Amino acid sequence: MIESQTLPTTYVTQPGAIKTSSGKTLHTDEMIINMGPQHPSTHGVLRLEIVVDGEIINDVIPHIGYLHRCFEKHAEHMTNYQQVIPYCDRMDYVAAMNNDHGYAVAVERLLKIQVPERVEYIRVIMAELQRIASHLIAIGTYGIDAGAFTPFLYCFTDREKILDLFEMTCGARLLYNYIWVGGLSHDIPPKFVDQAKEFCRYFRPRIKQFNDLLTYNEIFVKRTANVGVLPKDVAINYSCSGPMLRGSGVNWDLRRDDPYCIYDRFEWEVQVGKGEVGTVGDCWDRHIVRMREMEQSVNIIEQALSKIPEGNVQAAIPKRIRPDAGEIYVRTETPRGELGYYIISDGTASPYRIKVRAPAFVNLSVLPEISRGAMIADLVLIAGSVDIVLGEVDR
Amino acid sequence: MTPQEIFEDLKQKFGDAILEAKLDAPQPWIRIAENKTNEICRYLRDAERTNFDYMSCLSGVDYNDGKLGVVYHLTSMAQKHKIVLKTVCTKENPHVQSVADVWGTANWHEREAYDLIGIVFDGHPDLRRILLPYDWEGHPLRKDYKVPEFYDGMKVPY
Numbered sequence: 001m002i003e004s005q006t007l008p009t010t011y012v013t014q015p016g017a018i019k020t021s022s023g024k025t026l027h028t029d030e031m032i033i034n035m036g037p038q039h040p041s042t043h044g045v046l047r048l049e050i051v052v053d054g055e056i057i058n059d060v061i062p063h064i065g066y067l068h069r070c071f072e073k074h075a076e077h078m079t080n081y082q083q084v085i086p087y088c089d090r091m092d093y094v095a096a097m098n099n100d101h102g103y104a105v106a107v108e109r110l111l112k113i114q115v116p117e118r119v120e121y122i123r124v125i126m127a128e129l130q131r132i133a134s135h136l137i138a139i140g141t142y143g144i145d146a147g148a149f150t151p152f153l154y155c156f157t158d159r160e161k162i163l164d165l166f167e168m169t170c171g172a173r174l175l176y177n178y179i180w181v182g183g184l185s186h187d188i189p190p191k192f193v194d195q196a197k198e199f200c201r202y203f204r205p206r207i208k209q210f211n212d213l214l215t216y217n218e219i220f221v222k223r224t225a226n227v228g229v230l231p232k233d234v235a236i237n238y239s240c241s242g243p244m245l246r247g248s249g250v251n252w253d254l255r256r257d258d259p260y261c262i263y264d265r266f267e268w269e270v271q272v273g274k275g276e277v278g279t280v281g282d283c284w285d286r287h288i289v290r291m292r293e294m295e296q297s298v299n300i301i302e303q304a305l306s307k308i309p310e311g312n313v314q315a316a317i318p319k320r321i322r323p324d325a326g327e328i329y330v331r332t333e334t335p336r337g338e339l340g341y342y343i344i345s346d347g348t349a350s351p352y353r354i355k356v357r358a359p360a361f362v363n364l365s366v367l368p369e370i371s372r373g374a375m376i377a378d379l380v381l382i383a384g385s386v387d388i389v390l391g392e393v394d395r
Numbered sequence: 396m397t398p399q400e401i402f403e404d405l406k407q408k409f410g411d412a413i414l415e416a417k418l419d420a421p422q423p424w425i426r427i428a429e430n431k432t433n434e435i436c437r438y439l440r441d442a443e444r445t446n447f448d449y450m451s452c453l454s455g456v457d458y459n460d461g462k463l464g465v466v467y468h469l470t471s472m473a474q475k476h477k478i479v480l481k482t483v484c485t486k487e488n489p490h491v492q493s494v495a496d497v498w499g500t501a502n503w504h505e506r507e508a509y510d511l512i513g514i515v516f517d518g519h520p521d522l523r524r525i526l527l528p529y530d531w532e533g534h535p536l537r538k539d540y541k542v543p544e545f546y547d548g549m550k551v552p553y
Contacts, residue, residue: 065526072511073535109421236448236472239500252472329422329468329479331451340452342466353536355454357468365503394526 030058033376037066041145041380044390048367050379057379060371062364067394075354081107081321082181084351089175091358092392094137097130097166098334100179105260106330106341107181110323118311119183120262124304125196126166126178127261128297132203133162134335135290138387142287143214145384146223151214158206161199168192181321183314193305200302207295215284215291224287225278228370228382232281238366241359242337243293244386247273247286254333261332266303268296283385290387320349336360336387356395360388396444398423401478404444409435424466424479432465432482432492433518439469439478440497446471447478450498455508459538461486463514467494484514493519511536 019025036047045066051059071091075084088103089096101123108115140155163173169188170178178185214220230240235248245252253270255263271292273285325347331340337359346352363386371382396404398418402425406413412431417424427435439447447469456464467480484491493516495502505516506525513534516522524531530547533540543551 065524065528068526070511070526070535076536234499237499239450239498250472257475326421329452338451340468342452342454342468344456353454353456355452355456357452357454361503362500365500369499 028054035379037063042383043141043388044393046364046383046388046390046393048379048383050376052376055375055377057371057374057376060368060379062367064361064364064390064393067390069395071356071395072354075351078350080349081323081351084354085180086175086177089177090391091356091395092134092334092336092339092360092389093174094389095130095134095335096175097126097179098134098332099339100176101127101261102330102332102334102339103341104179104181105332106328106343107321107323109330110326110328110343110345111181111317111321113182113315113317115183115315116311116313117309119313119315121304121308122184122188122313123179124261124263124266125301125308126169128301128304129162129165129196131297131335132294133159135294136162138290138335139210139214139287142381142384142387143220145380146220148214148217148220151210154206154210154213158203161202165192165196165199168195180314182317183312187313193308196301197305200298200305203298204295207291207298211291215288221277221284223378223381224283224385226282227278227378228283228374228385229279230281230366230370234366234369235281238362238369240337240363240366242333242335242363243286243289244337244363244366246271247289247385248281249273249275249285254331254338258331260330263300265307266300268299271296283381286385286387322347322349331357334359336389336392337363358392358395360386360390360392361395364388364393396474396476398425398478401425401439401445401476404442405435405439408438422477422479424481426481426483429465429482429484429491432467432480433494433497434492436467436480436494436497439480444474446473448472450494450500450504453494453501453504453508455512455514455536457512457537458483463489463512465491465508465514489514490517491515492517493522495519510534513537 031052033050036042037045047063049061071087074087078084085100088099092099136155136159140152143151167173170176170186230248232248232250235245249272251270251272271289273280273289277284323345325345327344329342331338339359340357342355343351344353371379402416412428415426439445449470449472451468451470454466458464462483464483470477482491491514505519508514509522510524510526
């Protein structure tokens with residue numbers, strides 16, 4: 001047995017030197033640990049180079065690009081604006097609908113066209129269903145990061161139901177190519193509205209169940225409260241967006257603050273972190289924002305389902321789109337935050353330049369700021385709370 | 396503030412560094428000198444009337460006439476206004492002042508623009524490639540880019 005007196009106990013002046021109880025000073029070195037690229041907690045192929053002093057993290061250097069396909073180069077080589085959409089699907093592959101939606105809105109604004117009412121309603125329903133599906137993955141895998149396996153299975157059960165709705169609409173379960181410039185690839189099938197309403201009725205009580213299982217679980221709260229605190233000013237300076245920004249108490253949602261589509265017709269509330277169990281902007285706040293956003297999405301879906309008008313699902317646009325020379329930056333709110341498309345057109349049928357402002361890319365860049373001083377075990381939870389999708393970080 | 400007011404404000408403060416503006420475009424933009432970006436952006440962020448605290452996006456562009464450009468999309472959360480800044484440099488001397496110490500988010504965006512377009516940001520704390528391997532040659536998003544035959548002994552075109 002080791003006697004308690006022989007254990008190193010106190011840190012003296014600077015980290016890196018330890019004073020034992022017998023009065024000796026031991027000098028320690030910083031160590032570099034690699035986490036990833038193949039690691040279950042990095043949610044994809046992300047490599048984190050961690051500089052540690054004992055258990056304390058001094059710095060984190062993310063290395064990205066393992067999934068880089070140069071979406072932007074692909075897009076420049078397409079012969080038609082519509083051909084870019086399948087590539088948009090593959091950026092944020094757990095929220096493909098939202099990516100397509102953002103791109104379609106951007107090109108439509110460049111073309112200055114209006115899409116039919118029915119299309120707008122269906123787009124909102126699909127985007128919000130996708131938001132729930134994406135948050136379910138975020139919450140489920142976050143539970144695994146904290147060591148709770150059961151919520152993951154619950155989340156995936158419910159996500160299946162949403163994917164079933166998508167499948168009956170467009171045949172695909174992950175990468176849809178559904179929202180096109182000027183409309184949709186198909187109309188919704190006749191049974192869709194009833195089944196979606198049924199899902200909303202089913203899902204509301206489930207959110208409470210998730211909260212009981214995970215959110216207010218004592219261990220989960222202990223692991224996430226006061227961990228990875230992202231202060232408001234840092235969040236804004238690093239242009240964080242989505243639940244990452246709102247978790248820090250910034251009341252900002254592009255669906256309300258930079259309106260696109262028809263979000264201004266529905267009643268819903270922007271959710272922000274309030275530091276209920278710890279500090280404003282900690283990992284728990286980011287988690288609870290996602291939980292509450294799912295509830296708001298259900299509200300929006302129910303309102304949209306009850307008002308969906310009859311009509312055509314394709315605007316009369318030419319097969320080969322040629323926008324006038326010009327440029328536009330359009331941003332939309334995906335589950336991860338502000339997805340911006342900066343499109344430059346030179347008047348031909350293929351885009352001259354498309355730059356994608358990927359929310360996960362920007363949110364990840366703040367990781368070193370919020371990890372310094374944390375323990376190694378907490379890094380897993382901090383990285384998980386950012387909710388990155390590497391397909392989008394690397395594009 | 397309207398784009399017109401922002402332009403007049405900048406013109407009064409920085410004079411010759413404000414080169415050009417298109418204020419009737421759908422998204423009005425102002426072109427600024429490439430060696431003054433840091434100073435101008437810092438002013439836009441700190442001045443109470445402009446207060447551009449949020450940089451949405453920074454994009455590098457190859458204009459294909461020997462010019463490269465950087466486009467900044469700025470938003471003010473407090474004032475709820477937006478503006479687009481542009482700056483242009485030549486291909487032979489692709490240097491633009493970094494704004495990484497004004498907005499933290501610019502750090503990675505500038506690394507990406509350096510990686511893919513080849514714009515060098517003066518004053519950037521850590522200008523390395525970010526998406527491509529560190530030993531990749533050339534900048535793929537330049538319009539005159541030729542895809543290499545081989546990379547590390549592997550055939551590149553598929």
